[in-house]
Amino acid sequence: MIFRRFAVLIYALLVIIPITMVILTSMKTMSETFENPLGLPGEGVNIANYIDIFRSETMLGYFINSSVVTLASVSFTLMFAAMIAFAITRLTNWIGTIVFLLFTLGMMVPAQVNMVPLYNVVLQLGLTNSLLGLILVNISVTMPVAVFILTGFMKTLPKELFEASTIDGAGEWKMFTSVVIPLSLPSLSATAIFLFVMHWNDLLYPLLFITDNNYKTLPLALLEFQGQYATNYPMLFTGVMIASAPMVLAYIFLQRYFVAGMTAGAVKG
Template structure:
């Protein structure tokens, strides 16, 4: 009976997720009038005109490219810095490592909205508004505490004897980090990369705060163009949502085993 109840709950949960996704997907093949006449029904035909139109009438290719650049660079540098910091924390004595870890943990407790005014003031003074580099710097600094928190928890489970044995063999800290810490942390790094990818790809707050020129807009910010004061072009908006969601869906499909492995890694000590 318990198993049946769990299956029913899982089916209901799946339906709650799948039905809105299918509604959005089918709406991309409708016109605005068809959307309002039958918002949750099947389209009259699978016409890809909305997809063609969104690339022909907007700078969707540029927005997509900007999102790819900002996301990939932000994720790469965040993982690099976070893995170095996590490794340093595990190699320090307990007092110093705990203090450094606590400082980064405090960074997770400050809401993003609290930092908006000082961040904008800093980026403006550095003349980095309306630049992808300024957006990348903000993304890295904001998500670094989260990445440090995740990676430190895993690296603490790596036996210190491995580090000590490598040091005795003559390896320096960089070699120990590169040959021992990084290879053993790949599951956790993969899970953190997916987590950061979703955060940076979907981020709207900071592009909205720092970007005003069209040539530097990212996909989430560009989707606001389809929302008017009196009327919203839902078919085009949903088409943009599907284009923006495609990379995340593809990435999760191919990397889900690494994500699951990274989430469970370090949960049980040997």
């Protein structure tokens, strides 16, 4: 018991200390950061860096781009993944197994392996330097993991529910919208948070497909604070705090569904 508490304490310190340093540095000036990197801000709580970022129209545009890409990617991925997972669940023959295995194989391919062929496809479609192209790439890349999670949950739903719906005269679409979706809300919420974090923090694909400043996302824009010879750490960490805020808020408001979704199917009655 003592060892477990000590391990938890060490883990908590490993998490809290870096977060605290990011928060404190975001409230410092450049001179304070280099003179006393581990100390407190000289002027106390200083939100000048946050004000400067929000006054910047370009940074606000980057935030909007990230919001559009993330919300659209998560919404369409969840919608299509839920349909595919329901279809796999309803296909009790070998076809459903083959389809599920194909999506599972998609999770095994590293993102770096897909970079060249994916770039060629997007380039031929004329979707480079566009939010639409980034959204389509995000959907295609994260679809396998979403299908994998949702299929695992839907397979735990009692078959009697489907049989009762069929007896009541419900078709597949009615069964999907009226029975499966309401029961899958915890799993859908957990998957949504998982996808939100992936898309919001994604740097690889914006770096690969976006070169126009008008379409840059927030993680890509944070690289602007890193120069060849110097890095503006206060502004960089301020941007990190702002970029992290939506994920923290999403988890706070969906925490109940997230915990329920992570434990769904673990215990069967």
